[in-house]
Amino acid sequence: MTSPQRSSYEVVIIGGGVIGLFTAHFLSQHMDPGKILVVDRGFATGGASGRNGGGVRQQWETRATIRLARESVEFYRRFGRDFGYNPWFRQGGYLFLAFTEEEVITLRRMETGVRSEGLPIRYLEPSSVLDVVPDLDVRSVRGATYLASDGVILPFPVVWGLLASLKERGVEVLYRTAVRAIDSDGHQVRAISTEGGRISTPKVVNAAGGWSREINLMAGVPTITHPTLHEILATEPLTPFLDPMVVTLSRGTYFSQTMRGEVVGGLTMDHSRSTRTGLYSSREFLVEMSKELNRLVPRLAEARILRAWSGYYDDSPDGLPLLGEDPKLGGFFHANGFGGHGFMLAPSATRRVAQMVLGQKTDLDPAWISPARFSKPGEARTVEGLSLG
Ligand SMILES: Cc1cc2nc3c(=O)[nH]c(=O)nc-3n(C[C@H](O)[C@H](O)[C@H](O)COP(=O)(O)OP(=O)(O)OC[C@H]3O[C@@H](n4cnc5c(N)ncnc54)[C@H](O)[C@@H]3O)c2cc1C
Structure with a gap:
């Protein structure tokens, strides 16, 4: 003090x-x-x-x-x-991924608003998503938006x-x-x-x-x-393969690769919505986030998690x-x-x-x-x- x-x-x-x-x-x-x-x-x-x-x-x-x-x-x-x-x-840009028609509509609407503000956002069909992140599994992706700045x-x-x-x-x-x-x-x-x-x-x-x-x-x-707890993790450093931050609309999953090569990201867990009970990292989050990363980028199946931490959003x-x-x-x-x-x-x-x-x-x-x-x-x-x- x-x-x-x-x-x-x-x-x-x-x-x-x-x-x-x-x-x-x-x-x-x-x-x-x-x-x-x-x-x-x-x-x-x-x-x-x-x-x-x-x-x-x-x-x-x-x-x-x-x-x-x-x-x-x-x-x-x-x-x-x-x-x-x-x-x-x-x-390195942000890539928003849509997996349902409803999410495509959301992205299309957002794209119109962002473009009308003079920003060169692009709507991408699933095949073009691979031009931005070649390692993504796009089989379930319906559409995406990308803004390079x-x-x-x-x-x-x-x-x-x-x-x-x-x-x-x-x-x-x-x-x-x-x-x-x-x-x-x-x-x-x-x-x-x-x-x-x-x-x-x-x-x-x-x-x-x-x-x-x-x-x-x-x-x-x-x-x-009100505060909500959000967890986040970093993998071991990997050879650079990911330029943008990738975000999914459905779960609010996000991940990017740092200049040290670590993949850093999180997603919204159900317990994020509960009242504060102290800062912690849960096993459930590690499992959920690993599954999500493996689903989106299959090559990450072999990556090891280096550390995890959490903090509060002020919602x-x-x-x-x-x-x-x-x-x-x-x-x-x-x-x-x-x-x-x-x-x-x-x-x-x-x-x-x-x-x-x-x-x-x-x-x-x-x-x-x-x-x-x-x-x-x-x-x-x-x-x-x-x-x-
Ligand atoms: C896991 C996670 C990922 C995030 N990812 C992003 C992201 O990618 N991009 C982004 O823009 N934002 C992100 N955010 C949100 C972003 O970090 C916060 O919105 C931002 O840091 C809020 O800053 P702040 O100064 O308001 O809060 P804080 O940095 O939390 O500062 C608040 C301060 O208030 C002090 N305080 C509290 N009570 C008292 C008291 N009684 N007396 C004196 N001091 C007090 C605390 O000690 C604390 O230092 C993320 C947050 C988390 C937790």
Whole structure:
């Protein structure tokens, strides 16, 4: 546990993962960096930001998500130059596979939306899928989409680069210090209580990922998001054979090959949907994922699994994140609900969160993104159907 340098800050960000750090980064470009505090009870990369598959894709159903993702891709392309840390962003594409006619319709619809945003997505018949991944078993594949500018990033250098840049700018980032309570007068945030003491602040950002629900409870606001455990594994290094990230619509299976040759991937297990019971790797997942990899790429039958781990998605009911001020508590901002896609949306989404914290207008439609969208029961909401993988 560490104590902060000051007793009051203009903005306190709870969570020092990629979302909290990027939010601090954009805020520090427009306000005194010394008045921003990032506080985290764990360590850098201890949360989902150090446990994910590194996938960065622009293939989405909702227009605003496509735009955010496209901006993130541009940001990550520049990251090495701008931050001095190479995140090994490799644009080997994303290949979505459909196994039923219904899934083909979903992909066709998505293809139309993505193309109308100016991205050169391609719809592939099963035979053409082999041009992209020659080792796939395409006998049951009905169709696919492929976008070459999607890719995979190494999460750790992104977090390290952000931390180094924030330190240089004078933003205080405090790890191993848990937030215990959020104080308000019922309408407006006043302070937070941490293990290191009480800190006055008029603005708090909930960037606690899979723990955002707990932070909402502390603030006394409705709990919209909920954590789900997701497992992931890496095989031993294999001779490079796979350029894109491959995703199946049916089970949300995803896998890619790192530059070290490991195949890294996961799928959605039934127990992902259950309440949190601690981080673990299950035998069932190893069996299911091995079967799935063998089915899709028969040559992987001989590959050995090197390691497995898990982390929390922070899921929202409509598959879209919650960005902006809480409708019930002034000064309490959300930057959560990213599900399994917070890394790819982080640079663009948090730039808007920073604008909202600074009281500026953003180009995002509040009906799509605002936490207030859940205060209107019965009202039709946009749903992101491709919030999978
Ligand atoms: C297995 C897996 C695979 C994934 N694959 C991808 C992918 O391919 N592409 C992609 O874009 N995304 C992926 N994701 C999702 C992505 O990792 C997350 O959306 C993203 O990292 C969320 O970042 P965050 O900063 O919000 O959360 P985190 O990195 O989890 O950070 C939240 C922080 O809050 C801190 N905290 C919690 N409670 C408190 C408290 N009381 N006081 C102080 N601090 C607190 C925690 O210690 C933690 O460090 C994946 C996630 C998992 C688990």
